[in-house]
Amino acid sequence: MLTCIEVTELVTDYLEGRMSTEERLSFDKHVGLCRHCRAYLSQMRTTIGALGMMPPEPVPDHVMDELQERFAEWKK
């Protein structure tokens, strides 16, 4: 199972179709189970659709904050 951080790192490959079937399946699985990554993915889709390219800052600060809060929860 991928971690949220891995999902944020792989999102470009995912959206550009540069993934193996296996990678894509584990990506889909994580996104299906994780509300945060689902929101992140749909945000990236919208951004890329609007700009026609990846934004210079791949992970917006508020998303990173959310992820970090979540990781902090897991460590408790």
Ligand SMILES: [Zn+2]
């Ligand atoms: Zn996630």
